Amino acid sequence: MSADKPTSGTQGGGKKRGQAKGRTKAQGKKSAAPAVKSDQLLFAGADWNFDTIQRTYDAIEEIALGELGLDLYPTRLEVITAEQMLDAYASVGMPVMYSHWSFGKRFAQQETLYRKGLQSLALEIVINANPSLCYIMEENTMATQATVIAHAAMGHNHFFKHNQTFKRWTDADSILEDLRYARRLVAECEEYYGQQAVERLLDAAHALSAQGVDRDRRGDRPDLAAERRRRQEQRHAEREATDDLWLRTVPKPAGGQVREPEDEQLEAQRRSLGLPEENLLYFLEAYAPLLENWQRDLLQMVRELAAYFEPQRQTKMMNEGCATWTHYQIMNRLRDNGQIDEGTMLEFLHLHAHVIAQPTFDDRGFSGMNPYALGFAMMQDIERICTEPTEEDKAWFPQIAGNGKPHATLREAWAEFRDESFILQYLSPRLIRELRLFKLRDDSAEDNYVVEAIHDDAGYKRLRRALSEAHDPVAAQPRIEVVEANLRGDRKLYLEHRVQDRRQLDAMETRRVLRHIAFLWGYDVQLTEVDADTGERIAVHNPKD
Amino acid sequence: MRIIDRRQNPKGKNLGNRQRFVNRTRTQLREALAENIRRRSVSDTSSGETVTIPTDGTHEPEFKRDHSIGQRSRVLPGNKEFREGDQIQRPPQGGGSGSNASEDGEGEDDFVFTLSRDEFLDLLFEDLRLPDMVKRELKAEDAAKPKRAGFSTSGPQNRLNMVRTMRYSLARRAALGRPKPAAIEEIERELERLEAGEIQPANGRPAETRIEELKTRLKQLKRKRSKVPYIDPYDLRYNRFEHVPQPIAQAVMFCLMDVSASMNQEMKELAKRFFMLLHLFLQRHYDSVHVVFIRHTNFASEVDEDTFFHGQQTGGTIVSSALKEMLRVVEERYPTSSWNIYVAQASDGDDVPGDVKHCAELLREQILPITQYMAYVEIDPGQRLRTGFVDSDESDLWRGYEPLSQEQENFTMRRIGEPGDIYPVFHDLFRQRETTS
Numbered sequence: 001m002s003a004d005k006p007t008s009g010t011q012g013g014g015k016k017r018g019q020a021k022g023r024t025k026a027q028g029k030k031s032a033a034p035a036v037k038s039d040q041l042l043f044a045g046a047d048w049n050f051d052t053i054q055r056t057y058d059a060i061e062e063i064a065l066g067e068l069g070l071d072l073y074p075t076r077l078e079v080i081t082a083e084q085m086l087d088a089y090a091s092v093g094m095p096v097m098y099s100h101w102s103f104g105k106r107f108a109q110q111e112t113l114y115r116k117g118l119q120s121l122a123l124e125i126v127i128n129a130n131p132s133l134c135y136i137m138e139e140n141t142m143a144t145q146a147t148v149i150a151h152a153a154m155g156h157n158h159f160f161k162h163n164q165t166f167k168r169w170t171d172a173d174s175i176l177e178d179l180r181y182a183r184r185l186v187a188e189c190e191e192y193y194g195q196q197a198v199e200r201l202l203d204a205a206h207a208l209s210a211q212g213v214d215r216d217r218r219g220d221r222p223d224l225a226a227e228r229r230r231r232q233e234q235r236h237a238e239r240e241a242t243d244d245l246w247l248r249t250v251p252k253p254a255g256g257q258v259r260e261p262e263d264e265q266l267e268a269q270r271r272s273l274g275l276p277e278e279n280l281l282y283f284l285e286a287y288a289p290l291l292e293n294w295q296r297d298l299l300q301m302v303r304e305l306a307a308y309f310e311p312q313r314q315t316k317m318m319n320e321g322c323a324t325w326t327h328y329q330i331m332n333r334l335r336d337n338g339q340i341d342e343g344t345m346l347e348f349l350h351l352h353a354h355v356i357a358q359p360t361f362d363d364r365g366f367s368g369m370n371p372y373a374l375g376f377a378m379m380q381d382i383e384r385i386c387t388e389p390t391e392e393d394k395a396w397f398p399q400i401a402g403n404g405k406p407h408a409t410l411r412e413a414w415a416e417f418r419d420e421s422f423i424l425q426y427l428s429p430r431l432i433r434e435l436r437l438f439k440l441r442d443d444s445a446e447d448n449y450v451v452e453a454i455h456d457d458a459g460y461k462r463l464r465r466a467l468s469e470a471h472d473p474v475a476a477q478p479r480i481e482v483v484e485a486n487l488r489g490d491r492k493l494y495l496e497h498r499v500q501d502r503r504q505l506d507a508m509e510t511r512r513v514l515r516h517i518a519f520l521w522g523y524d525v526q527l528t529e530v531d532a533d534t535g536e537r538i539a540v541h542n543p544k545d
Numbered sequence: 546m547r548i549i550d551r552r553q554n555p556k557g558k559n560l561g562n563r564q565r566f567v568n569r570t571r572t573q574l575r576e577a578l579a580e581n582i583r584r585r586s587v588s589d590t591s592s593g594e595t596v597t598i599p600t601d602g603t604h605e606p607e608f609k610r611d612h613s614i615g616q617r618s619r620v621l622p623g624n625k626e627f628r629e630g631d632q633i634q635r636p637p638q639g640g641g642s643g644s645n646a647s648e649d650g651e652g653e654d655d656f657v658f659t660l661s662r663d664e665f666l667d668l669l670f671e672d673l674r675l676p677d678m679v680k681r682e683l684k685a686e687d688a689a690k691p692k693r694a695g696f697s698t699s700g701p702q703n704r705l706n707m708v709r710t711m712r713y714s715l716a717r718r719a720a721l722g723r724p725k726p727a728a729i730e731e732i733e734r735e736l737e738r739l740e741a742g743e744i745q746p747a748n749g750r751p752a753e754t755r756i757e758e759l760k761t762r763l764k765q766l767k768r769k770r771s772k773v774p775y776i777d778p779y780d781l782r783y784n785r786f787e788h789v790p791q792p793i794a795q796a797v798m799f800c801l802m803d804v805s806a807s808m809n810q811e812m813k814e815l816a817k818r819f820f821m822l823l824h825l826f827l828q829r830h831y832d833s834v835h836v837v838f839i840r841h842t843n844f845a846s847e848v849d850e851d852t853f854f855h856g857q858q859t860g861g862t863i864v865s866s867a868l869k870e871m872l873r874v875v876e877e878r879y880p881t882s883s884w885n886i887y888v889a890q891a892s893d894g895d896d897v898p899g900d901v902k903h904c905a906e907l908l909r910e911q912i913l914p915i916t917q918y919m920a921y922v923e924i925d926p927g928q929r930l931r932t933g934f935v936d937s938d939e940s941d942l943w944r945g946y947e948p949l950s951q952e953q954e955n956f957t958m959r960r961i962g963e964p965g966d967i968y969p970v971f972h973d974l975f976r977q978r979e980t981t982s
Contacts, residue, residue, distance in 0.1 A: 050548055057546050077548045084551065087558040104566030105603050107559040138552055153546075199565070207606050360623020369622065438624040440633070443616040448632035454624055467620040478608050497608075503615035505608060512606035 040338045046141035053077065056146050060154060063333050068326065069407055070158040073172065074131040077153065079138050085122065086110055088135060092309075093125050095133060096179040098186035098301075100202050126152035128160040128312075130172040143347040146340065150330040155323025162415040163318075165311040175308060182301045189294050201295050204516035205281065205302035210477055212281030212303040213310050276481040276496070280517070281306070283482045289491060290522030299520070313473040314418040321375015322414050325383075328352060328376070358435070369470075374435075378422070381431045382410055392429060420472035427467065429460045439466045444502075478505060480527070491523040498532040504539060505529060514543035567664055570603055574660075574668050670826055670975075691786040700783030709782035717780060723773040724766040732763050796831040796885040796917075798824060799871050802853065803892040804840040805862045812924040815961050816891035817854050819922050822971045823889050831885065837874055841867035843897075847874060864896045864942060868907045881915045888912065888919040894940025901945035908946075913953050920974055921946055921958040 042059055043052040057077070064070045080088070090107030091097035123140055127133040134153045136145055160166050171178075190198045205212075277283045284291070285299035312319070331348045334340045340348075358373035359365040382400070385393045386409050389401035400409050417425060432455045439453040439462060453459035453466070469475050484494040495517075497505055510527060518525045527541040567574065627633070660668070696709055736759045738744050739752050746755040800820045802813070827834045838853035839845055842860030845867040867890070875886065896904065913919060923943055943958070950958050959970045 050550075053548055054546075057548075061546070075546045077546065078551045079548065080551045080554075081556075083556050084554065084558070087556075090559045090562065099561055099565065101562060101565035101569045101603075102605055104559060104562030104564070107563055108566060135551075195565075203605070210607055358622055361621035362623065369620070435622045436624040437620055437622055438627055440619050440621060441616065442619060444614045445616070448634055451627045451629055451631040451633065452618065454627055454629055456629070459629065463620060466618055470620055478610055480608055499615075501616040503610045503617060506611040509606050509609045512604070513608055516606070 041341055042146075042334070042339045043142045043344075044341060046143070048140075048142040048145050052142055053145060053149075056142070057149055057153070059334065059337075059339055060146065060150050060330050063330050064150070064154040064158075064326065067333065067407075068154075068329060069411060070154060070326070071161060072132070072154065072157045073129075073161050075153045075157060076131050076133050077149070078133060078135050080135050081138055082114075085125070085135070085137055086114060088125055089122075093127070094179055095127065096176065096183055098183045099190075100186075100206075101199060102203075102206060124148040124152045126156045126160075127175075128156075128166060128170060128172055129175050130161075132157045132160065132172075141347065143340070143344040144351060146334070146344070147327050147331060147348055147351055150327035151323045154330065155326030156319060158326070159315070159319050159322045159414055162411070163311070163315055163418075164416055165314050165418045169311045170308050178304065178308075182305065185297060185301055189298060193292075193294060198298070200519070201298050202302065204520050205299050207513050207516040208281045208284075209302055209306040211480060212279060212306040214279050214282070214307070276483050278479065278481045279303075280480065280482060280495075283485075284517070284520045287485065287487075288521050289487070291520065295520075310473075311418075314420070317369075317371040317375045317419045317471055318414065318417065318422050319375075320372045321377075321379050322410075324352075324355060324372050324376040325379035325410070360436075369467075377431055377435070378426055379410060381428055382406065382413065382426055385428065390430070396428060397426075420468050420475075423468040423471055424464060427464045429455075432460055432463055437463050437467065439463055478503075491521075493517070493521045493523065493525045495525065495527040497527060497529045499529050499538055500532050502531075505541070507539075507541065510541045511543060514541055518543045566603070567660070567668075571668065666825065666829055670829060690789055692789045694785050694787035696782045697785040698781065698783070700785065704784045704786075706782045706784050710776065710780050713780040713782065714776045717777060718773065718775070721773045722769070723775075724770055729763065729766050729770070732759055732766070735759060736763070795833045795835070795883070796827050796887055797835040797837060797875075797879045798827055798887045798889065799874075800836065800838050800853065801867045801871060801888065801890040801892075802838075802840050803842075803862060803864065803867075803895070804853075804856070804858050805842040805895070806859050807862070807893050807895050808924070812893060813854055815924050815963075815967065816922070818967050819891060819961065819971065820889055822967065823887070823920070826971075826975065827887060835879075835884075837871075839867050839870050839874070841870070845870035862895050862897060863900050864892065865900050865903045865907055868904060868912060872907075872911060875915065886916045888916055890919070890921045891924055892921075892942060893925065894923045894942045896941045896945070898941065901941050904942070905945045905949055908949055908956070909953070913949075913956055916955060918955045919957075921950075921956070922970065923958065923960045925960050925962055 042056045057075075061072075064072070086107065088095070089110045090103045092103075092106075097103060123137060123144055125135045127135075132153065134149070134157075136148055140148065160172060166172075186198060186202070281299055281303040285296050285303065288296075291299075331340070331345070331352075335342075335345045356370070356373045356376045358370045359367075383406040385397055385401050386403050386406040389397075394401045403409065413422060413426060436455055438451055438455065439459070441450040441452050443450075453462040455463070478497055480495055480497045482493065483496045486492050486494075505527075514525050514527055525543055528537055529539040529541070530537055696706060735744075736756060739746075739756050739759070742752070746752060802808070802816050804813070808816075824834065824836060836850075837847060838850055839847050840853055840856070840858070841862075841864065842858055843863045843866065844860070847870065848856065871888065875881065879886065908919070921942075923940060925940075946956075946958055950956050957974055959974060961967055961970055
């Protein structure tokens, strides 16, 4: 995954292809290793074949499982072409995806960027599944293949398997099955109800997918297909019971149609609405009065997939840090063992340097903190604190400083934290100094930016907290809740945005999303922006403005 | 660990999604294309097109904060000289949040992507239809193309199908028991050796009896061999072709343009774009399209594209000269029996007063009967001097042609005032008419 892409989409790893290509071949050949070692070399030169990959994989796995103590899902390496990589990009990195025009749009975008040479492709994509799927590009040189195997098939793989966030939110065993189900469901619905109707619904659902995640209540991850079956059966039973009752007691209306006792249902629903509700998708799926069952099924599908991607948003930096640290360790060990030659090592270092480059804020290439760079730096820093702590480290990290067990410490950190808490726990003053971090206040009411903290004693803790908050997708997202739904009268739906630090919603975008919500809800919708501190109403949005 | 080679998997997994996307943006694409065709050359028809469309229909909205208001804090790397409490001037236009916005908001204003050539043409000529594709007089006549249609028992030698023929021959020889050369050779050899006394018959019979027996047998075999030929006329099979009538798949397009002084460069550009569209459109329908450029002042000549659009020439204006030149070229190179003829005439409408009548006559009598379709576009950027006549809104030529467009189905005329008109006018000219069968 490249650092400058939006993070929500592509799975797992993947690094920008630098200028590395082209020069590797010559180098690989020039620096032929000494004869003594050559029989230990896993490969020589840039070309790869399935034998060298297998051999290299085995050597890498040995180091990962042995020395680093990683624990992995079984891996499936799949070799794909650049074109297939573009395809994978478009379907958010997944091998199976349902059909929707937005994937076509993404594909057209990526293709244009790629063909114009504005953006290079990821070197690999790894899917959080069991067995873990790792796509590697055929164009990679053997040195690159070794790096991406160490990065994705070891680092990301271990992280997926052990990190709490992933364990709680996703089910690696069933994700491919879920995706196949999603594709089937969409195709079936399109067949029955028409492509247009399905796309209309998916458009609306996609607009809300960021609001479709239960951030407070975690851990429920029902099997999609089973859930749907269960609901269908339930509906069927309900209908039969009602039909029976109605058919026997009520004379048929002239039209021959049997009306369901709607009011009764709504009354029951209102009791169980459970407001306020932050999961808009869930709320609409459960309570929108006019939706058909298939529409609810689709909403549920989008919601479940959004939940699948949530851990990746929450652990982006750690995940990349883990993978980058792992590939760095492994490649160095291979070199120490004489299993790769100097040319390969140089190519690897070039690639690695490209991946962890962190331009400073005034650099033209600056686009925020590079998760690879920060992650890798923090992992290295933790390793250092464990083995060679300074007095400062001992004061700041008494529980791990000098414990002499860097690998175990890292493994524990990878398992228990997400980006936000990881930074809060492990970002050291020394790293803050090295990165020369500073905190800037950007207030639209003030003429100037104000420097609030720099890398000094007074600033460490504040910087750490601010950086931690910046890595919390929950905080980055506006918090919008359903606060009231009038199910008896005009059936209006009331939403509320609690405004922090006067950061209001973009009016135009909000209106567009509200239109989607109104479509799903079937009746009028209103969103009020309320200051979180004072409770004062700041703005009101309507879909029809 | 397993390695799977997926490179052979079918490509274009996203073609379906791409198609959906193109469909969704159809209207906007059409507008973008109308804009886009202004920049193309007449004969540049090979490339796809990069189009830029506004994101309206393809925008995917989400709840987002307005980045221009409120307070936020950012942690940045690379501090050099700042101390706590320092004030830093905002970059102009509040661009400080620029990088931030593109980080999470995919700063998408306009959407650029490349259409394949087919997608481009599909969109460009959507619901347009070529009037009168097949020449009327040709519908009966067979401009036929041979097409394979099985095998026949007779035909010219050059169509002999060896495989089929040998298959029949083999079957016949097997059925009729034609002796193989090997069988005859064997008997001959045995006979030779018996006669030479090298061997004796097995069961002690006298050699002579056996020799006699063999001789009879040999005679029989040879007779049979001569009676059952290796290849009989009965075996022969020929490739058979049927003649399938084909509509003529070639067209010639005549571009006629007035290049007299009254047509300035701007007007020529307008005409050029119209010609270009027509060329593209014809190319979609015919295997090959020839383009003939004829320019005229008070006399007409056939020229190449470059001269046609950029050459300078001054003189009076006699439109009929171009029509006559066109007829001459048709006579010389494009027999009406094998070419579909399309004519596009562009002019500012000026003509020598007496000539207009002559033009109309030429069209009615000679040109329109042999032409599939003729379009007359009058280039009128609103700058034409309108003086002297009462009904000065209409040019001489327009007035002269008008009755024709009423009575002749394959002749239409339109006015073009500015580049934006071209595509709508073109679209209007070739719009699929529900009434036509």
